[in-house]
Amino acid sequence: MKRAIIIFTRLPLLGETKSRLRDFLPPLKIQALSYRLLCQNVKEAKRVKADRIFWVTSQSKAYQLKDFLPLDQEKVYEQIDAGLGDRMAFAIGKALEDGYEQVLLIGSDLADLTAELMEEAFTALTKNDVVISPTADGGYGLIGMSSLYPEIFALKHYGGETVYQQVLKKASDLSLELGSIGLIHDVDTKEDLVRLLTNDPTATFLAQGEYNANFVLDKGRKIFRVALGSQMHLDHQIAYEYQALKLLEPSLVTPRVEGLYHDLNYTDLDYLIEEFLPGRPLDYQKDSLKAAHLLAKVHNVPVPKGHGLLEAKEPFAVMYDEFLTMFQHYQDWTGKDKKVEARIKALLEQLQNYDMNIGLKNPCIINTELNAGNFLINEDGPSYIIDWEKPIIGEREQDLAHFLAPTTTLWKTDYLYDKEAIEEFLEAYNAVSQIPVDRRKLEQYLKFTCLRGITWCAMAYVQYQEAEKLGLNEESFKVISSYLTDDFLKMIEHYFK
Missing domain, CATH: 3.90.550.10 (Spore Coat Polysaccharide Biosynthesis Protein SpsA; Chain A)
Incomplete structure (x- = not known):
């Protein structure tokens, strides 16, 4: 036939x-x-x-x-x-x-x-x-x-x-x-691909950002995570995240990783599989003390030799150079607001009063981008810190400042830490931390963190305008715009004082 x-x-x-x-x-x-x-x-x-x-x-x-x-x-x-x-x-x-x-x-x-x-x-x-x-x-x-x-x-x-x-x-x-006859599977969507790579027909899409995507595996027991890019400009971003999570396992408050994998058959894609953790996002008003304890446990993890993570030897100098680079995008833009430019320049000048060449003291593993979404809070069980895209060897005060800074808390909420709330947070942190917070260094990091957020917004504002990205994420653009208003910059000036 x-x-x-x-x-x-x-x-x-x-x-x-x-x-x-x-x-x-x-x-x-x-x-x-x-x-x-x-x-x-x-x-x-x-x-x-x-x-x-x-x-x-x-x-x-x-x-x-x-x-x-x-x-x-x-x-x-x-x-x-x-x-x-x-x-x-x-x-x-x-x-x-x-x-x-x-x-x-x-x-x-x-x-x-x-x-x-x-x-x-x-x-x-x-x-x-x-x-x-x-x-x-x-x-x-x-x-x-x-x-x-x-x-x-x-x-x-x-x-x-x-x-x-x-x-x-x-x-x-x-x-x-x-x-x-039979049931076969074609590969049209990202879920199809993840099911193919993991041989798990239950794999379902969970969430995707600009730099990563996550899927739920094993009927809700595991997470498949893949890097779509690298904010740190790394060639092997997901392998870097895997290394950080392995180092952080003794803290018992970060996801445990099952393994790091490389797909040789179809895509040459690197991905990791980690445990799925339950919990809700952090509420700044209710959960700050829990966050302090979690961060202390992370920062207590010893840093071994040959850790494989990036290390900022002079973090303030690195941050300040980053501010200038980001702010330059706004300064070179023909549509800039000169009043906004002047206020940001004045804030940057204030930072020059600090010693930029201070080296690391009591280095530990830090997240560098902590916000409410990095926490999974459980009332009746352990809580966790997730999303370790940009971990480095740095100082605990940098992590704490990023968490407490108004440019962080006001991004998606209307919460602003006052002096009393910061003091309660630091007392809770010191009760668990092996090393107490250096208050003067924390103050310096708080100011630098605010400028990091503002100069990033200035750069992002220009990019949104020039690339016509408004339709992609209008909510983010609204927040970015609000951070460049006269009222917000005045609030930061007052915060500095």
């Missing part, structure tokens, strides 16, 4: 495949994923006694399938200019016209398609008019026929969760015998 396997594919060109992954993977990794899935599916198809026929689509005419795959007498056609259903019907009809008695059509992005499943499909075609293999997302990844039934492809829409059900109804309406 003359059999054919049609492989429907896009050329794995940079920027042409997997559009739903573009906010998750960089273009080169998406291209690698598309290419490797294509190769994997072709390899399985070659194990079946059937001719292989490629139907290809691409926006570029500069490349052909032979530029990506070693072809062995396989026919290659360009997909017709039509909807997906019409394209599939045309390809199957062409194969049947060419004398093939059984025809399967498969996609090229299937994660678990096997030669055995395709053989099962051919066998099922001896008893059925149509054979189909549904995908976990409600579509299908394989369809087979011995005669063309174009109505099967005339669906209202493709790409939704009802595609498979629509096909079943079409077959029933046409009184066709339909055989459904």
Whole structure:
């Protein structure tokens, strides 16, 4: 019996495949994923006694399938200019016209398609008019026929969760015998990819920021975490986070990591898996003393030799240089407010009264970006500190200042620590810390932290304006704008005094 396997594919060109992954993977990794899935599916198809026929689509005419795959007498056609259903019907009809008695059509992005499943499909075609293999997302990844039934492809829409059900109804309406075999998985979304990498069908998306994405694994017991970039300009950001979390395990208040992994099969992606921790975000008014105890436990962790973390030898000098670099964006901008510029310059000048060249004293592991969202608070159990994207070896006073500074607390709340609340916080911290807080250094860090927030906002304001990012995160832009108002800068001036 003359059999054919049609492989429907896009050329794995940079920027042409997997559009739903573009906010998750960089273009080169998406291209690698598309290419490797294509190769994997072709390899399985070659194990079946059937001719292989490629139907290809691409926006570029500069490349052909032979530029990506070693072809062995396989026919290659360009997909017709039509909807997906019409394209599939045309390809199957062409194969049947060419004398093939059984025809399967498969996609090229299937994660678990096997030669055995395709053989099962051919066998099922001896008893059925149509054979189909549904995908976990409600579509299908394989369809087979011995005669063309174009109505099967005339669906209202493709790409939704009802595609498979629509096909079943079409077959029933046409009184066709339909055989459904297996369940296969295609890779279209970031959840699909995480399920493929972890072999966990329960993996679900949790949250994504500009620099990382998190997924829940193992029915809520674990977290899959991947870096989408690095604020620290590291080549191996997630490995750096893993190292920090391993060092912090003795604190018992940070996530325990299961392992650091590198995907060699599909994306060359690094990721870590850590325990899922329960809890709600910190409330500054109710939970400050808990936060003080948690931070003390973190800062009590000894720093071993060969720790592998970055270390700011002269933290104030580094911070001040960072302020100047960020503020320069605003100063060079033609749309700047000269009054805002003058107020920020005056605040920066006040910082010059401090010794910028003080070295580290009593170094410890610090988070550097503490806010309410970094804490998971539990009334009846242990609480935790999470999100260790930018840990370094620094001074406890830097962490405490970032947590207490008005530029931190006012970002998403209306809470402002007064002197009494700061004093209560420090007393709670010192009760657990092995080393008491240096009050004078804390005061210096508080002022530097405020300028770090303001100069960052000045830079971000320009970037939002020039890149027209308003639609991306309007809430953040509102806060950034508020930090550059006369009233807010006056409040910081008063805070300095």
